[in-house]
Amino acid sequence: MILEKYQGCGNDFLIADGSRTPVIDPQQIAALCDRHRGFGADGLIIARRDPLSMELWNQDGTRAGMCGNGLRCFVHHAYRKGWIQADRPYRIGTGDGLRSVWICSTEPFICQVEAGIPDFDAKRMTNQPLLPGLLHAPFLSQQQSCSFWLGVPHTVLFTADPEVISAEQARTIGRHPFFKEGTNVDFVRLKENGELQVRTWERGVGWTLACGTGACASAVAAAIFGICPLPCKVRCPGGLLQVKQAPDKQCLLTGPSVYIGKAEVKVCG
Ligand SMILES: N[C@H](CCC[C@H](N)C(=O)O)C(=O)O
Numbered sequence: 001m002i003l004e005k006y007q008g009c010g011n012d013f014l015i016a017d018g019s020r021t022p023v024i025d026p027q028q029i030a031a032l033c034d035r036h037r038g039f040g041a042d043g044l045i046i047a048r049r050d051p052l053s054m055e056l057w058n059q060d061g062t063r064a065g066m067c068g069n070g071l072r073c074f075v076h077h078a079y080r081k082g083w084i085q086a087d088r089p090y091r092i093g094t095g096d097g098l099r100s101v102w103i104c105s106t107e108p109f110i111c112q113v114e115a116g117i118p119d120f121d122a123k124r125m126t127n128q129p130l131l132p133g134l135l136h137a138p139f140l141s142q143q144q145s146c147s148f149w150l151g152v153p154h155t156v157l158f159t160a161d162p163e164v165i166s167a168e169q170a171r172t173i174g175r176h177p178f179f180k181e182g183t184n185v186d187f188v189r190l191k192e193n194g195e196l197q198v199r200t201w202e203r204g205v206g207w208t209l210a211c212g213t214g215a216c217a218s219a220v221a222a223a224i225f226g227i228c229p230l231p232c233k234v235r236c237p238g239g240l241l242q243v244k245q246a247p248d249k250q251c252l253l254t255g256p257s258v259y260i261g262k263a264e265v266k267v268c269g
Pocket residue numbers: 011058063064065066067068069070152153184202203204205208210211212213214
């Protein structure tokens with residue numbers, strides 16, 4: 001099996017061609033993504049040409065419906081393979097529905113993707129009976145935060161310094177039983193230069209250098225709380241992403257991606 005590696009702002013993915021890849025199980029995916037005993041990546045994407053679609057697996061072998069940076073890396077891969085051209089938009093199937101994508105430039109490779117329409121229905125996030133309105137997880141009562149679906153579950157917390165949060169603190173929120181499928185957790189601060197600083201603890205991974213849907217969720221939450229308007233720039237530990245929102249509320253994520261190289265691996269079934 002051939003694996004090709006890409007990264008978008010340091011969120012890195014192994015991409016396997018779905019038409020040639022043998023069936024790989026979650027344990028094999030976790031082994032390939034292991035940073036010490038495998039190739040190392042935040043996730044593995046099974047890419048298909050006909051119809052254009054991607055399937056995302058997290059580093060720990062769990063499945064996720066959507067991934068903003070993974071979709072940007074998929075677009076880069078599809079362009080390199082000649083599956084798509086740079087002159088028009090395409091629709092890509094994901095586990096959370098179809099998404100439009102546009103290539104902005106090829107050297108460096110920059111594309112814009114639809115990350116998702118925020119869904120504020122609390123029932124997507126929790127089975128707990130709640131009052132209508134923006135979901136604020138009750139166990140986070142001391143912090144300015146909200147939880148909603150944006151392709152995958154997100155909880156955005158505004159904090160004085162995202163860098164000082166421990167993995168333990170983040171994991172406690174991300175795996176809290178209040179959330180029926182867990183949640184990605186985005187720690188956010190408005191910088192003096194107007195950018196949003198975002199550090200994301202991802203479900204199935206841990207801290208990542210960037211999270212595309214997390215950048216969008218953070219920007220949407222910042223606009224709701226009146227912290228900064230959209231469009232905005234999101235500074236992740238691994239680079240800069242741009243987020244805007246279309247009139248239909250679809251979040252549009254723009255950023256760079258880099259092709260790293262390929263590896264051949266024998267998967268024993
Ligand atoms: N890194 C991704 C999100 C992956 C989602 C995953 N960690 C989950 O929800 O299980 C992004 O750029 O949007």
